[in-house]
Amino acid sequence: MSSTAASIMLVDDHPLLRKGLRQLISMDDELEVIAEASNGADAITQGVELDPDLILLDLNMQGMNGLETLRHLRDQGVTSRIVMLTVSDADEDVLQAISLGADGYLLKDMEPEELLDQIKRALNGKMVLSEAVTQILATAIRNPNNKSSGEIDALTQRELEILKLIAKGLSNKLIARELDISDGTVKVHVKHLLKKLHLRSRVEAAVWMINQQTQE
Numbered sequence: 001m002s003s004t005a006a007s008i009m010l011v012d013d014h015p016l017l018r019k020g021l022r023q024l025i026s027m028d029d030e031l032e033v034i035a036e037a038s039n040g041a042d043a044i045t046q047g048v049e050l051d052p053d054l055i056l057l058d059l060n061m062q063g064m065n066g067l068e069t070l071r072h073l074r075d076q077g078v079t080s081r082i083v084m085l086t087v088s089d090a091d092e093d094v095l096q097a098i099s100l101g102a103d104g105y106l107l108k109d110m111e112p113e114e115l116l117d118q119i120k121r122a123l124n125g126k127m128v129l130s131e132a133v134t135q136i137l138a139t140a141i142r143n144p145n146n147k148s149s150g151e152i153d154a155l156t157q158r159e160l161e162i163l164k165l166i167a168k169g170l171s172n173k174l175i176a177r178e179l180d181i182s183d184g185t186v187k188v189h190v191k192h193l194l195k196k197l198h199l200r201s202r203v204e205a206a207v208w209m210i211n212q213q214t215q216e
Contacts, residue, residue, distance in 0.1 A: 040064030104128035
């Protein structure tokens with residue numbers, strides 16, 4: 001496995017599904033599963049410790065569900081891309097997941113090849129959505145919960161640069177390359193700018209920045 005392979009953690013309480021996902025992901029040399037968790041508590045512990053490039057997170061798990069797990073991961077500063085992988089296409093689940101900091105929402109009935117493609121898109125900084133849930137999010141974005149544009153004044157020049165690149169869909173690695181700084185430095189800036197803007201995810205930050213730009 002290449003040392004440059006993107007690191008992935010699988011979180012699902014069904015062992016067979018995790019095994020299938022691991023086998024699917026292992027077919028691509030650019031991807032590597034570095035951890036698995038069968039419950040929310042273990043996912044939080046490993047997520048904080050490893051901060052992988054991507055976390056695939058089930059919604060309906062025994063005990064702590066995926067939304068609560070997501071909330072705790074973001075509250076503890078995990079900057080990984082987090083994509084929900086679930087059977088639920090309920091409006092409230094989709095919107096709550098995105099508002100809590102998910103970077104995508106995929107349904108388990110998708111074709112394996114499409115899932116791999118969406119995983120790569122997520123790793124490249126894109127928001128990934130199954131077709132069935134796209135309309136739900138599109139409606140929500142058309143009616144954004146606007147924040148004061150004055151909050152942007154709280155950002156440093158570097159944080160503003162990074163926010164603009166997030167809005168263009170760049171991943172942490174691409175932002176680091178663009179600004180000639182380390183991935184770790186980008187993660188710290190992202191964490192700070194999200195806190196200053198009272199946002200929970202890169203997706204929210206991107207939508208907010210795009211809305212700001214269209215109002216100028």
